[in-house]
Amino acid sequence: MQAQAALSHANNKLQATLGALPDLMFEVSLDGRIHQYQSHRSDLLAAPPELFLGKCFADILPPQASAVCQQAMDEAGRKGFSAGLRYALDLPQGECWFDLSVAPLASSVGGAPHFIFIARDITERKRAEKQLELAGLVFQHAREGIMVSDPDGVLVDVNEAFCRITGYSRSEVLGKNARLLSSGRQGKEFYRLMWTSLLQAGYWSGEVWNRRKDGEEYAELLTISTVRNDQGQVVQHVALFSDITPLKRYQLELESIAHFDALTGLPNRLLLSDRLQQAMAQAARRGQKVMVAYLDLDGFKSVNDQYGHAVGDRLLVALGHRLQDHLRDGDTLARLGGDEFVAILVDLEESETVLPLIAGLIAATAEPFHIDGLTLRISASVGVTSYPQSAELDADQLLRQADQAMYQAKLAGKNRYHVFDTQRDSDMRGHFESLERMRQALCRKEFVLHYQPKVNMRSGQLIGVEALIRWQHPERGLMPPLSFLPAIEEHQLSIDVGEWVMDAALAQQGRWRSVGLHIPVSVNVGALQLQQPDFVQRLQALLQRYPDLRPGDLQFEILETSALQEMQQVTAVIGACKALGVDFALDDFGTGYSSLTYLRQLPVHILKIDQSFVRDMLQNTEDQAILRGVLGLARSFGREVIAEGVETQAHGALLLQMGCEAAQGYGIARPMIGDAIPDWLQRWNSHPQWLESVPQTLQESLA
Numbered sequence: 001m002q003a004q005a006a007l008s009h010a011n012n013k014l015q016a017t018l019g020a021l022p023d024l025m026f027e028v029s030l031d032g033r034i035h036q037y038q039s040h041r042s043d044l045l046a047a048p049p050e051l052f053l054g055k056c057f058a059d060i061l062p063p064q065a066s067a068v069c070q071q072a073m074d075e076a077g078r079k080g081f082s083a084g085l086r087y088a089l090d091l092p093q094g095e096c097w098f099d100l101s102v103a104p105l106a107s108s109v110g111g112a113p114h115f116i117f118i119a120r121d122i123t124e125r126k127r128a129e130k131q132l133e134l135a136g137l138v139f140q141h142a143r144e145g146i147m148v149s150d151p152d153g154v155l156v157d158v159n160e161a162f163c164r165i166t167g168y169s170r171s172e173v174l175g176k177n178a179r180l181l182s183s184g185r186q187g188k189e190f191y192r193l194m195w196t197s198l199l200q201a202g203y204w205s206g207e208v209w210n211r212r213k214d215g216e217e218y219a220e221l222l223t224i225s226t227v228r229n230d231q232g233q234v235v236q237h238v239a240l241f242s243d244i245t246p247l248k249r250y251q252l253e254l255e256s257i258a259h260f261d262a263l264t265g266l267p268n269r270l271l272l273s274d275r276l277q278q279a280m281a282q283a284a285r286r287g288q289k290v291m292v293a294y295l296d297l298d299g300f301k302s303v304n305d306q307y308g309h310a311v312g313d314r315l316l317v318a319l320g321h322r323l324q325d326h327l328r329d330g331d332t333l334a335r336l337g338g339d340e341f342v343a344i345l346v347d348l349e350e351s352e353t354v355l356p357l358i359a360g361l362i363a364a365t366a367e368p369f370h371i372d373g374l375t376l377r378i379s380a381s382v383g384v385t386s387y388p389q390s391a392e393l394d395a396d397q398l399l400r401q402a403d404q405a406m407y408q409a410k411l412a413g414k415n416r417y418h419v420f421d422t423q424r425d426s427d428m429r430g431h432f433e434s435l436e437r438m439r440q441a442l443c444r445k446e447f448v449l450h451y452q453p454k455v456n457m458r459s460g461q462l463i464g465v466e467a468l469i470r471w472q473h474p475e476r477g478l479m480p481p482l483s484f485l486p487a488i489e490e491h492q493l494s495i496d497v498g499e500w501v502m503d504a505a506l507a508q509q510g511r512w513r514s515v516g517l518h519i520p521v522s523v524n525v526g527a528l529q530l531q532q533p534d535f536v537q538r539l540q541a542l543l544q545r546y547p548d549l550r551p552g553d554l555q556f557e558i559l560e561t562s563a564l565q566e567m568q569q570v571t572a573v574i575g576a577c578k579a580l581g582v583d584f585a586l587d588d589f590g591t592g593y594s595s596l597t598y599l600r601q602l603p604v605h606i607l608k609i610d611q612s613f614v615r616d617m618l619q620n621t622e623d624q625a626i627l628r629g630v631l632g633l634a635r636s637f638g639r640e641v642i643a644e645g646v647e648t649q650a651h652g653a654l655l656l657q658m659g660c661e662a663a664q665g666y667g668i669a670r671p672m673i674g675d676a677i678p679d680w681l682q683r684w685n686s687h688p689q690w691l692e693s694v695p696q697t698l699q700e701s702l703a
């Protein structure tokens, strides 16, 4: 009885133990049949118990798992125990891994032996193992070097890439401080900031120059992270770095290309500008002067032409050395390109002290060069300027001054220097500023055209209109041409503006044509524009854009003075324009130096009498006399005449009496925008007095 109670107790204990185990337990006979199971994790079963009890595991489990079970049972049969074999099952919650232990069950019953299978769920462990494995793989095979160090920087692990990049083997560095890689390029402050960031932010990232085992320096992009334990104590630092030395070299190379002239190795324009700015700032601080010498070789083109570009190149290199030898430490010599060099001379107390040095540079250039068995002689023109000046200026302006002065030296006969005249320049400066502003105005379409009608006073007929430029200035309002055109008179910009005027006038003419009005337009052409070698071609191209244009629709007004400047060329241009159907009028006639010969030669069709004669003609008999003379002259040369400045009815009446019928002026109409012309034309009536006027005979008018 007692034995039975003990047995029952043991059995209960076993059941309780089995119930407490998280594992699955099966009793399996040698043929693989499952007889019993024990588990409270039904979610880990491959099938419900009613399906697998009494069945072979080979029928329940997938082949791989079944094979593992068979292998474990065989091993247990042979050795008395099997442990550590693993299999996986695809269960609804995902892949689950099991660690299998099998032991034969000592049987007193006889018959086929039975085995106890214990399958332990190791899915979580497996997952952790996989992650570790992955981390290990990453660590070992990462292209980046990885080093793990303790809080003091002592290396506890490094990966293969670390060894490849640094040249150290793992065993050489483990236990050593990471400091052994230091190149000494970064100072204490650098490392202090790095450690502060590591402690405060938990990471640091940046570029570091370190040293490989063989002593070579290399650049690395380094990221260090701090690893803390649950208590927040730093336990490790993990550093990840990649070798960016090639990148750095490339960057340096690019910087060098960007800052140095490839031929001579001297600083280029960019670096020069930088150095000049520094030199100017330093001079301002120290109360010293900076001089800039802009050197351009004279006739260098002929060296190239005569001996070839390669010889020219060598001469430039040799000259670079020679000039450099003449400068002091701290001075800068740069090559701007071509045969242009610039020297910045610093630490000067007085500008004058530098002039012998400049003369020295010129003399050095003039010394013969021996290149490829040739003896070459060359000279240089140098422009000199200094800083500071009474007005504030920047490095670019200073350089431009030196360039201008160099140009003066060329004009003065070359092989010399010229010192920039700051006084003259300050007069010019306002001019340059307004030039820049006008260039903007052209881009921003701030210019507009107004049109002033020209009529035949006697018939009342509209002869045409004169296009007059205005500047619709955003701050200053509508500005008349005299307030801005003189500033660009001798500048390329005047040509651009002139071409814009022609184009805008022709476009307006097209708009009038579209409302049934045919109105000839005259535009003013400046001397510079007229003297452009391609003036006629450009005009031709413009006219092609307006195919509806008829001969006589466009007329140019040129100043007497500009026509006089290049008489021959202007005559040819006028002839060519005539062939394109464009006539010329001589503007402001009477104010220039017109001579009879000149008037006879110049093939202009119309003379425009300057308003200064017309305005005062009613009071001033001298003006009247001039007018009569001009009219007579025009008639005898077969030219048409138009009077400007007809301000009143009386002016018109007197002009008509004198035989001048065509006129323009406030007495007829003020200049107006193009779209106002059709309205004006509808309202326009010539004065009755003008319409009734009877012309004088030539003799009468000359009397």
Ligand SMILES: Nc1nc2c(ncn2[C@@H]2O[C@H](COP(=O)(O)OP(=O)(O)OP(=O)(O)O)[C@@H](O)[C@H]2O)c(=O)[nH]1
Pocket: 263, 296, 297, 298, 299, 300, 301, 302, 304, 308, 309, 310, 311, 312, 313, 316, 337, 338, 339, 410
């Ligand atoms: N050999 C060589 N020639 C260059 C280089 N760069 C520009 N040039 C030439 O240098 C010449 C410089 O032209 P300029 O300064 O206008 O001519 P220049 O004959 O010196 O005339 P001036 O300055 O008016 O006396 C041109 O013929 C360019 O083709 C270069 O790198 N090497």
